[in-house]
Amino acid sequence: MYRTQLAKQVSTKRILLKQFSTTSQLSSWNDIPLAPPDKILGITEAFKEDKNTKKINLGVGAYRDNQGKPIIFPSVKQAETKLLQTETEKEYTPINGSKTFQNIVKNFIFNNSNKDANGKQLIEDGRIVTAQTISGTGSLRVIADFLNRFYSSKKILVPQPTWANHVAVFADAGLTPEYYAYYDKSKNDLDYANLKKSLAEQPEGSIVLLHACCHNPTGMDLTPEQQDEVLQIVQDKKFFPLVDMAYQGFGSGIPYEDIGFIRKLTALANSNKIPSFALCQSFAKNMGLYGERTGSISIITSSGEASKAVESQLKKLIRPMYSSPPIHGSKIVETIFQDEALLQSWLSDLNQVVGRLNTIRQTLYDRLDKTNYNWDHLLKQKGMFVYTGLSSEQVIRLRNEFSVYATEDGRFSISGINDNNVEYLANAINEVIKK
Amino acid sequence: MSKFVGVTELPPDPLFGLKARYNADSRSDKVDLGIGAYRDNNGKPWILPAVKQAEQKLITSHDYNHEYLSISGFEPFFNAAAKVILGGDSLAIAEKRVVSQQSLSGTGALHLAGVFIKQFYNGNHTIYLSQPTWANHKQIFEYIGFKVASYPYWDNETKSLDLKGYLAAIEDAAPGSIFVLHACAHNPTGLDPNEAQWDQILKALEKKQHLVLFDSAYQGFASGDLNKDAHAIRHAINNRIITSPIVICQSFAKNCGMYGERVGAIHIIATSQPNDALNRAIKSQLNRIIRSELSNPPAYGSKIVAKILSDPQLYAQWEQDLITMSSRIHQMRAALRGKLEELGTPGTWDHITSQTGMFSFTGLNKEMVDRLEQVHGVYMVSSGRASVAGLNEGNVDRVAKAIDEVVRYHSKSKL
Numbered sequence A: 001m002y003r004t005q006l007a008k009q010v011s012t013k014r015i016l017l018k019q020f021s022t023t024s025q026l027s028s029w030n031d032i033p034l035a036p037p038d039k040i041l042g043i044t045e046a047f048k049e050d051k052n053t054k055k056i057n058l059g060v061g062a063y064r065d066n067q068g069k070p071i072i073f074p075s076v077k078q079a080e081t082k083l084l085q086t087e088t089e090k091e092y093t094p095i096n097g098s099k100t101f102q103n104i105v106k107n108f109i110f111n112n113s114n115k116d117a118n119g120k121q122l123i124e125d126g127r128i129v130t131a132q133t134i135s136g137t138g139s140l141r142v143i144a145d146f147l148n149r150f151y152s153s154k155k156i157l158v159p160q161p162t163w164a165n166h167v168a169v170f171a172d173a174g175l176t177p178e179y180y181a182y183y184d185k186s187k188n189d190l191d192y193a194n195l196k197k198s199l200a201e202q203p204e205g206s207i208v209l210l211h212a213c214c215h216n217p218t219g220m221d222l223t224p225e226q227q228d229e230v231l232q233i234v235q236d237k238k239f240f241p242l243v244d245m246a247y248q249g250f251g252s253g254i255p256y257e258d259i260g261f262i263r264k265l266t267a268l269a270n271s272n273k274i275p276s277f278a279l280c281q282s283f284a285k286n287m288g289l290y291g292e293r294t295g296s297i298s299i300i301t302s303s304g305e306a307s308k309a310v311e312s313q314l315k316k317l318i319r320p321m322y323s324s325p326p327i328h329g330s331k332i333v334e335t336i337f338q339d340e341a342l343l344q345s346w347l348s349d350l351n352q353v354v355g356r357l358n359t360i361r362q363t364l365y366d367r368l369d370k371t372n373y374n375w376d377h378l379l380k381q382k383g384m385f386v387y388t389g390l391s392s393e394q395v396i397r398l399r400n401e402f403s404v405y406a407t408e409d410g411r412f413s414i415s416g417i418n419d420n421n422v423e424y425l426a427n428a429i430n431e432v433i434k435k
Numbered sequence B: 001m002s003k004f005v006g007v008t009e010l011p012p013d014p015l016f017g018l019k020a021r022y023n024a025d026s027r028s029d030k031v032d033l034g035i036g037a038y039r040d041n042n043g044k045p046w047i048l049p050a051v052k053q054a055e056q057k058l059i060t061s062h063d064y065n066h067e068y069l070s071i072s073g074f075e076p077f078f079n080a081a082a083k084v085i086l087g088g089d090s091l092a093i094a095e096k097r098v099v100s101q102q103s104l105s106g107t108g109a110l111h112l113a114g115v116f117i118k119q120f121y122n123g124n125h126t127i128y129l130s131q132p133t134w135a136n137h138k139q140i141f142e143y144i145g146f147k148v149a150s151y152p153y154w155d156n157e158t159k160s161l162d163l164k165g166y167l168a169a170i171e172d173a174a175p176g177s178i179f180v181l182h183a184c185a186h187n188p189t190g191l192d193p194n195e196a197q198w199d200q201i202l203k204a205l206e207k208k209q210h211l212v213l214f215d216s217a218y219q220g221f222a223s224g225d226l227n228k229d230a231h232a233i234r235h236a237i238n239n240r241i242i243t244s245p246i247v248i249c250q251s252f253a254k255n256c257g258m259y260g261e262r263v264g265a266i267h268i269i270a271t272s273q274p275n276d277a278l279n280r281a282i283k284s285q286l287n288r289i290i291r292s293e294l295s296n297p298p299a300y301g302s303k304i305v306a307k308i309l310s311d312p313q314l315y316a317q318w319e320q321d322l323i324t325m326s327s328r329i330h331q332m333r334a335a336l337r338g339k340l341e342e343l344g345t346p347g348t349w350d351h352i353t354s355q356t357g358m359f360s361f362t363g364l365n366k367e368m369v370d371r372l373e374q375v376h377g378v379y380m381v382s383s384g385r386a387s388v389a390g391l392n393e394g395n396v397d398r399v400a401k402a403i404d405e406v407v408r409y410h411s412k413s414k415l
Helices: A002-020 A039-049 A074-086 A099-110 A117-124 A135-150 A164-172 A192-200 A224-236 A260-270 A304-322 A327-337 A340-367 A392-402 A422-432 B014-024 B049-060 B075-086 B105-120 B135-144 B163-172 B195-207 B228-238 B276-293 B299-310 B312-343 B366-376 B396-409
Strands: A128-134 A155-160 A176-181 A207-211 A240-245 A277-282 A294-300 A385-387 A411-413 B098-104 B126-131 B147-152 B178-182 B211-216 B246-251 B263-269 B359-361 B385-387
Touching: A074 A327, A074 A340, A074 B049, A099 A117, A099 A128, A099 A260, A099 A277, A099 A294, A099 A327, A117 A260, A128 A135, A128 A304, A135 A164, A135 A240, A135 A277, A135 A294, A135 A304, A135 B276, A155 A164, A164 A176, A164 B276, A176 A192, A192 A224, A224 A260, A240 A260, A260 A277, A260 A294, A294 A304, A294 A327, A304 B105, A304 B135, A327 A340, A327 B299, A340 A422, A392 A422, B014 B135, B049 B299, B049 B312, B075 B098, B075 B228, B075 B246, B075 B263, B075 B299, B098 B105, B098 B276, B105 B135, B105 B211, B105 B246, B105 B263, B105 B276, B126 B135, B135 B147, B147 B163, B163 B195, B195 B228, B211 B228, B228 B246, B263 B276, B263 B299, B299 B312, B312 B396, B366 B396
Parallel strands: A155 A176, A155 A207, A207 A240, A240 A277, B126 B147, B126 B178, B178 B211, B211 B246
Antiparallel strands: A128 A294, A277 A294, A385 A411, B098 B263, B246 B263, B359 B385
């Protein structure tokens, strides 16, 4: 209602303006409604206003340490210090980003640092086109735009639920998003039977979005066997797989071990059973480079010849949008990957971050009241979030009565929980689930 | 990729392609006059001392982190950026008529402006660009689906402004069309209207109620003075010349040397009267667009620029750096013209020194430019645009001799 009022206000004022305008009969703007604010941002705003000293923000998808503070990964800090001393230019990168960065991503992810022979073969055959992008969202936008222009189907199947921005990005680029079953909130578990069924019902050649690991928001991933079955459906239905990997390393604490799904795909691409797919990837979470906007899009093509055309078309899409990507984050990534000691220290930083999240997840679980409520799903979920299964009414009660802020789908960002507030949080949850 | 249709290989982007050819050239005395990035007198890229100092302060400050900025960007940055271009005493700022947002440098600002205008502007959706203009302008707006037209700007005969043609195009365009103006240091010609001409141009635009879109990529590069270079924009606003919507796309790529950091802003002055509700709605829509294209803009560069703009000592250093850059370019213009006149190269070369900013529109034709590249290893854009920043005391002689040779070689062509 508030929104409607504002929209009305806008148009009334505009009419007044028109009447007073002496220079022209033209009204310059169409009705510009107030766009709804971003949900997560809205929560942060409300959190800031709250005077309760015990307030907890579980909305933001950025890591907080055990004191509730943002951190810079020590390895990143070292890389930046080194960079400040050695940087001699801030020139533009090519349209598709720094070549060094592209090669690092290819080697790190597809070659899995010499652990994936199939990925290595794809790289050697020139079948992987990688471009540096404006982190994860930017890579999703670029691939959506590319598929809209060149792919035979506009339909993109996304899991229900998925990251809130997926649908907006795809729709904005001209694709038609549609949900496939993924999670059963009443059981707090994968809705696996329906997942397979709803995918199998879709038209051949559709695009399908798959989360590589640490599914956002549910934290519930397919088992390796389930992945095989889904990839069989992908083959049978000739789907184009678009993989989003925003949380590499947050499952196991080790980035090399979180990409089983990619390795399955590189094998299928190498044997041409799934001749092409795309991967959106970012260093936002696993290197803590959030605001530096550091990520990539990789398109696996059917041949080295096709790669040249794909790369030239990607550049053509990027040039009129933002010309070239930002360099600070990619230079940090390059600095870390080009120095073995720094690389090891990054892997250890990441491992510690994930370790804290897993410890606090367990602590929360231990303190939750299990008499009338099963919390086992918390321990099955992976990544930065717990998908509690709480109803929106319960989430609103948590906010109003306990100053605990989370999105209404019941997704909690674990990084907002620490030794100082876990007891308070568990008690608050126990209170709102009382029959 | 059988399900992919029409994915054909395209020729490289002219500017980035030029850079790639230059990099691949093995001649040790090659000269890059292509892309618009400043070089010092040794031909090396230059990080501004103001930037280095700001970086040092930034990364050692206790509250430095890599958290997400808000969708609008870094507020201390885009508010200070508005003051740089509009002036601290701007009427529009005082009347709260400006909606500002951070952008992915100049291209990102132009793209965002285009998407917003496309969705909400109810005037005539034809975008008029100067003839010639920056190579990317046309693609930026066509990509969004605009019809793109051009207005006369450069008179090749006289190598001066075609004011008559310019004004006639403004008059002939349907009311409420969109005109893209280079705020200063016109790219590629380096030729700006003088103050009296600006006044005429702006009044003609107002008469037809055209939407005025200023592209400000080189503030401080024309004269070395940030305020002088903002004359057209401030005249339009502070003297209430333009009452139709004004959109400003601002980049710190060149004047702060932030190129690859991608730091810019968009400023929208939607109405000539204050309208808070409208401005809130505009901001919310810009946020919606940004959220689905890139979520939020890159943090680092905007924090550096904000530091420079908020710290008087760094600001003074930045002004000094601008003078360093613009005066060196000025000297190189004089040197190149001097050498060409000394060599008696056919044609007149006074336009090289009367042009401002980073570029000189030499008047060399495509064949001459090709020969410069192939025979002499001197690289410039095929339109004859040379980045003067690529010249230095060590290569200006060689470049002048090379130009002399190609002009004489193609002696039939008129200059």
